[in-house]
Amino acid sequence: MNALPRYRTLLALLLGLFGLVFAGMVVLFHQKSEEYAIGEAKKQALNALLVHRAIHAYVTQVQRPEIYRLKDTGRLYREYFSPMVMSFTFISRNVKDRLNEQREQHGMEPIYFKLASLNPRNPINQADDLEADLLRRMNREGLQEYQQAVELDGRHFLYLAVPIERSTPGCMKCHGDPRDAPAELVAMYGDRAGFHEDPNGIRALISIRAPLDETLASADRMANLLTLVTFLVLSGIYGLIAFFTYRIAAQQQRIVSQNRELAELSVTDALTGASNRLGLMARLNELASSAQRFKLVLSVMLLDLDHFKEVNDRHGHPAGDQVLKRFVAILRDNVRAADIVGRWGGEEFLIVAPHIGLDSAAQLAEKLRGLIESADLGPGIRITASIGVAEYRANESLDDLIARADQALYAAKAGGRNRVEVQRADLNRAR
Numbered sequence: 001m002n003a004l005p006r007y008r009t010l011l012a013l014l015l016g017l018f019g020l021v022f023a024g025m026v027v028l029f030h031q032k033s034e035e036y037a038i039g040e041a042k043k044q045a046l047n048a049l050l051v052h053r054a055i056h057a058y059v060t061q062v063q064r065p066e067i068y069r070l071k072d073t074g075r076l077y078r079e080y081f082s083p084m085v086m087s088f089t090f091i092s093r094n095v096k097d098r099l100n101e102q103r104e105q106h107g108m109e110p111i112y113f114k115l116a117s118l119n120p121r122n123p124i125n126q127a128d129d130l131e132a133d134l135l136r137r138m139n140r141e142g143l144q145e146y147q148q149a150v151e152l153d154g155r156h157f158l159y160l161a162v163p164i165e166r167s168t169p170g171c172m173k174c175h176g177d178p179r180d181a182p183a184e185l186v187a188m189y190g191d192r193a194g195f196h197e198d199p200n201g202i203r204a205l206i207s208i209r210a211p212l213d214e215t216l217a218s219a220d221r222m223a224n225l226l227t228l229v230t231f232l233v234l235s236g237i238y239g240l241i242a243f244f245t246y247r248i249a250a251q252q253q254r255i256v257s258q259n260r261e262l263a264e265l266s267v268t269d270a271l272t273g274a275s276n277r278l279g280l281m282a283r284l285n286e287l288a289s290s291a292q293r294f295k296l297v298l299s300v301m302l303l304d305l306d307h308f309k310e311v312n313d314r315h316g317h318p319a320g321d322q323v324l325k326r327f328v329a330i331l332r333d334n335v336r337a338a339d340i341v342g343r344w345g346g347e348e349f350l351i352v353a354p355h356i357g358l359d360s361a362a363q364l365a366e367k368l369r370g371l372i373e374s375a376d377l378g379p380g381i382r383i384t385a386s387i388g389v390a391e392y393r394a395n396e397s398l399d400d401l402i403a404r405a406d407q408a409l410y411a412a413k414a415g416g417r418n419r420v421e422v423q424r425a426d427l428n429r430a431r
């Protein structure tokens, strides 16, 4: 049986499996690279947030109390207000601008940062639609954090929004009733913008957009490299498996065909190509069994070349070999396809003829004898054959059947050669 198609199916299945594994890995690598880029952007955003909170803490816990102390002790007049030291929105915006300058000097992309409010003093801090919506949710639903990967003008960012602290009485000095606020603050911004805030509400949120593209691009480069390495490794493994599979399959095929050849050779006569005695007996066994089971007739004939020794002596052994070959060819050409022509040994041949009885076998033998007699079996070589014919009898051993054919052959030789003799008598009686 040809083993290659089976291996081909196996290899095709394996290729499918490897394809699936590869596709899965590619998806995984790109998923992980995106997760990594978002994680890195989140770190940057958090860092900006922490910087902002530190500024907020410093302004509210150090700077403002100091200014109030100076005012309380009369060293600073009561109506003093300067956003440069008192507005943490102003201060954090300025620190953010300087931070981005520094980042750009170091080849880093700027981080978008905004303190967004619905009621800002500086219109630059006016909340956009999303920020306004988030601010409302922070106040109403207690939303603590909002995070989303966003695309803006073809660039990608991680957007992060968190609320600032709820207003404290300290905050309300500048965001509550304008009458409580320093006169310079009201003079600077009017008595509406930034005032009348809810004393317990969240006035603003911190909006941060950390750039994603650079990290995403380098993570993608890594993912592509891993994809390439995975592809090469999987192809290498698959190539090796395919190579060895084909080698094994080819070896198996070679062994099978060598075995077939050996089996063929073991039942074939090397000189004439006809069945040898082993092959003849195997086929005769099969045919005799079915003849017995299905009550079919079966005949055999033993053929022996007459005075063949003289051919060898006169023309040489190689010429004798050619005669034997030609003799077999004539026999084969003139029997039915179902008949078996084999070499019994030396210059003696056996024909097994299924489905014909003794009389038909005798007729066939007579035909063959005539053909041999009139054929040229080599340059200037004419030779005759003697033939003994016997019909298989139920329950008879094959040895007995051959022995009876041999008796008939002996009779043909004794009767003057170039004859056909038929064995009709019982073996015991004939002996």
Ligand SMILES: Nc1nc2c(ncn2[C@@H]2O[C@H](COP(=O)(O)OP(=O)(O)OP(=O)(O)O)[C@@H](O)[C@H]2O)c(=O)[nH]1
Pocket: 271, 304, 305, 306, 307, 308, 309, 310, 312, 316, 317, 318, 319, 320, 321, 324, 345, 346, 347, 413, 417
């Ligand atoms: N060239 C050749 N000769 C073979 C082969 N096998 C057997 N022989 C020869 O066949 C001859 C058989 O000789 P014999 O047994 O005396 O029989 P014969 O000469 O045919 O005489 P009868 O059978 O009595 O007619 C011997 O010379 C064998 O060497 C073979 O394969 N090739």
